[in-house]
Amino acid sequence: MREIQSGEQVSYGGMFRADRRMRIGVVACGYADGYPRHAPTGTPVLVNGQRTRTLGRVSMDMLCVDLSALPDAVVGSRVVLWGEGMPVDEVAKAAGTISYELLCALTARVPVVF
Numbered sequence: 001m002r003e004i005q006s007g008e009q010v011s012y013g014g015m016f017r018a019d020r021r022m023r024i025g026v027v028a029c030g031y032a033d034g035y036p037r038h039a040p041t042g043t044p045v046l047v048n049g050q051r052t053r054t055l056g057r058v059s060m061d062m063l064c065v066d067l068s069a070l071p072d073a074v075v076g077s078r079v080v081l082w083g084e085g086m087p088v089d090e091v092a093k094a095a096g097t098i099s100y101e102l103l104c105a106l107t108a109r110v111p112v113v114f
Contacts, residue, residue, distance in 0.1 A: 001025045001067065001075060010064050011056025016041050023067040027079050030061045034105035035081060039063075039095040046080040047073050 002024055004010065009017045010024060025047065031037035035058055043054040047070055055064040067073045082088040088099040095102070106112065 001073070009056075012059055013057065016056030016064070023070075023073075024055060025065045025067045025073060025077075027063050027065055027081075028061065029079075029081060029110075030059050030063055032060045032107065033110050034102070034107045035063065036095040036097060036102060036105070038097075039091075043094040044086060044090060046078075046086045048077045049080075049085060 004018050004022050004024055006018055006020050009015070027045070029035050037058050039054060039058055041053065041055050044051055045054060045065055046052070047065060047067065050070055052066050052070060055066055065079070080086045082091045082102065088102055092099040092102050
């Protein structure tokens with residue numbers, strides 16, 4: 001987790017530029033895990049059961065999320081990229097794809113819980 005100031009950039013190539021002071025978190029999941037590399041800023045995620053959004057470009061092993069409105073989020077908070085409370089179809093739509101592509105892209109390093 002980190003606080004960034006207006007004008008600061010995050011992700012590959014500084015793809016996201018903060019327009020205000022923000023609190024961001026880094027999630028240990030990226031396109032090497034099967035998360036869509038092309039998912040834009042604003043793709044929905046849940047942190048501690050609360051909706052927020054991704055920020056910037058998804059990297060190989062991580063992605064950034066906006067924690068500005070989530071004061072209870074801490075290192076180790078539960079993040080749901082899709083699944084319980086976050087429909088895979090909604091994430092797929094935000095990423096410009098279909099849910100089947102997301103589910104088929106999961107790699108062996110991702111534990112799947114039913």
